[in-house]
Structures are given as C-alpha cells and as structure tokens.
Amino acid sequence: MLWINRFGGMFLVGVLLLSPLSSAAARGESITVLTEHSPPGEYIDDQGRVTGPTAELVRELLQRVGHTGKISLLPWARGYMLARRGPDVALFETTRTELRENQFKWVGPIKRITGGLFVRTEDDVSLTSLEDARNLDAVCVYRGSSGGQALNAMGFTNLEEPTHSAQCLDMLMHGRVDAWMTSDIARVPLFAETPYSENEVRLAYATSTKYLYIALSLDVPDSTVALWQDTLDQMKLDGTLARYYRGTYPDDMIEALSQPGHPDLPWLD
Incomplete structure (x- = not known):
C-alpha cells in the first residue's frame, strides 16, 4: 500500500495524568499520555502548551473521565518504548495495524487518513486501479515523497x-497534471494558502486508509479502556469531535469518525 508521509517531527509531548478511575491512581501512580509533535493535530503553542484539534479532543476526553495533567516532552523512540513496556502509558495518535494489534489496547479511532490519487472535481477522471494512472498524461x-518514490x-x-x-x-487546478498523489489530511x-477550495478536489482512487487510535499499554485495565472508549463514543455522538475537527480536517473524515465504534479491520474478522 502507498502512503505519503508529510510529518517530520520526531518528538513526543507527554501529559502526566492522575485519575481516580484508573488502577494507576489506585496505586498512587500516574498514567502517562504521550503524543507526537505532528501539526496540525498536535503541536506546542507559543506558551508551551500542547494544542491542536486532536490534542484538544483527547484533552477533553481525559477531563471527562476525571484526569488532569502536566505536559512534558519526550523523544519519539523513548515514548514508543514506554508505551510498549508500561506501566500505565497511553500514546496517541497511533496507527492501528495488524502488527501492533496485540501490542496495545485501543481507544478510537480518533483520526482516519486516506492516501491516494486526487483529481479536480470537474474533470471526468475515473480510476479503478493504480495501474489506470499510467494512462494519464501526468x-x-x-519530490522525495514516499508516494513519489513508490510510483x-x-x-x-x-x-x-x-x-x-x-x-x-496549483498544477492540478491549472490542468497541467491530471492527478495528484497525496492524502486527505x-x-x-494547502487550501488555506491558495484561492482554491477543498470541494474543488476529489479522491479518485484510494491507495491506503489508516485509522489512528489512542494506544494504551497492555497493563491498563480493561475497565479503564472501556471507560475511555465509551466516553469518546459519546463525544462523537454529541458533536464534540466535529467541533474540534471542523475547519482543519476533511468533512468526509469528520462524518465517518462521528459514528461510534470501530471500523472494519481485516485482521479482526
């Protein structure tokens, strides 16, 4: 599967959280919640505060289940290691894959990223496979993107x-190319930097769809995972997710994520 990686940040921001509802708090310990510095979803503002639509969504989730916290910064490798080892660690936003399925417990999804070939909405371009793109003029x-390297x-x-x-x-909108390999996220x-609008471009062929979650270390009790999931589902139903995401993420992604529960993942069949 093809995927375009536009995020270069290799740091994590940690939120040290205390929860009366978790086993960690019962033992006088803390749950550590980590996130990669990955604009626009998560970044540090001028006041040193972790923010961004995904970060704010997770922050409200934590508040609703009774958590408060302090922000800290960690390198990516150490953060991922802590999430694997535990105890009581949560990492977002983490792509849920077959390889990782049994390495974590999962709450989400909190984001969906679809990569593929995008075309002008007005153009009569139909692609049923990646091979069809060979027949396009351009x-x-x-340059240097993983999608370009793959093609x-x-x-x-x-x-x-x-x-x-x-x-x-710009080349797509001026008709100099027929399709653009990118992702919906x-x-x-880029539309904010140009005179074009999001609805002028449509996805013609998807090469990959990934769902991103909060990944919790395996020692986190199932009751805590269920509480977080139930709370997140309620936030989807009451419009909280849409409120944070609207204006930053694609409308079709927001609509899909606003439905509670999990998507169909082939390795879980």
Missing part, C-alpha cells in the same frame, strides 16, 4: 515532481 508527486519504483514515466506539495495543487492545509 501525475504530480512532490518511480513501479516504473511510472508520467510523473511531475515539484519540490513542494503546494505546487502539485496532507492536502487540507
């Missing part, structure tokens, strides 16, 4: 490779 991938490795000869992804959007901030 496909834009920004080059597959022998695509119709690629345009500018140095910035915003150039791909990666493309959204």
Whole structure:
C-alpha cells in the first residue's frame, strides 16, 4: 500500500495524568499520555502548551473521565518504548495495524487518513486501479515523497515532481497534471494558502486508509479502556469531535469518525 508521509517531527509531548478511575491512581501512580509533535493535530503553542484539534479532543476526553495533567516532552523512540513496556502509558495518535494489534489496547479511532490519487472535481477522471494512472498524461508527486518514490519504483514515466506539495495543487487546478498523489489530511492545509477550495478536489482512487487510535499499554485495565472508549463514543455522538475537527480536517473524515465504534479491520474478522 502507498502512503505519503508529510510529518517530520520526531518528538513526543507527554501529559502526566492522575485519575481516580484508573488502577494507576489506585496505586498512587500516574498514567502517562504521550503524543507526537505532528501539526496540525498536535503541536506546542507559543506558551508551551500542547494544542491542536486532536490534542484538544483527547484533552477533553481525559477531563471527562476525571484526569488532569502536566505536559512534558519526550523523544519519539523513548515514548514508543514506554508505551510498549508500561506501566500505565497511553500514546496517541497511533496507527492501528495488524502488527501492533496485540501490542496495545485501543481507544478510537480518533483520526482516519486516506492516501491516494486526487483529481479536480470537474474533470471526468475515473480510476479503478493504480495501474489506470499510467494512462494519464501526468501525475504530480512532490519530490522525495514516499508516494513519489513508490510510483518511480513501479516504473511510472508520467510523473511531475515539484519540490513542494503546494505546487502539485496549483498544477492540478491549472490542468497541467491530471492527478495528484497525496492524502486527505496532507492536502487540507494547502487550501488555506491558495484561492482554491477543498470541494474543488476529489479522491479518485484510494491507495491506503489508516485509522489512528489512542494506544494504551497492555497493563491498563480493561475497565479503564472501556471507560475511555465509551466516553469518546459519546463525544462523537454529541458533536464534540466535529467541533474540534471542523475547519482543519476533511468533512468526509469528520462524518465517518462521528459514528461510534470501530471500523472494519481485516485482521479482526
């Protein structure tokens, strides 16, 4: 599966939390909640506060279940190691995969990222497979992206490779390319920098869909996981998730995530 990685941050921001509802609090210990620095979802503002729509969603989730906390910064490798080892660690936003399935307990999803080929909404472009894209006059991938590298490795000869992804959007809207390899999340901030609107571009073919979760260390009690999941589901139903995400993330992603429960994951069949 193809995936375009636009996030280069390799640090984690930790929130040290105390909860009367968790086994950690019962033992006088703390639950540590970690997040990668990954704008626009999570970043540190000028006052040193962790913010961003996903961070604020999780912060409200924690408040609703009775947690309060202090923010700390950790390197990515150490944060992931702590989440694997425990005790009482939660890490967001973590892609839920078959390989990771039994390494954590899961609460979510809190984000969905779809990568693929995007085209102008007005154009009559239909793609039923990635191979169909070979027949297009030109496909834009920004230079050095993993998606571009994958298409080059597959022998695509119709690629345009500018140095910035915003150039791909401009080339697409001016008809210089037929399709743009990106993700629904990666493309959204670019519209704020251009005169174009999100509804002028549509997904023609999806190459990957990933669901991101809060991953909890295996020692966290099932009752705590259930409490977090039930609370998150209620936040989806009462419009809290949509309130935080609207204006930053794609509308179709928000609509899909606003439904409680888990998506169909093939390895769980």
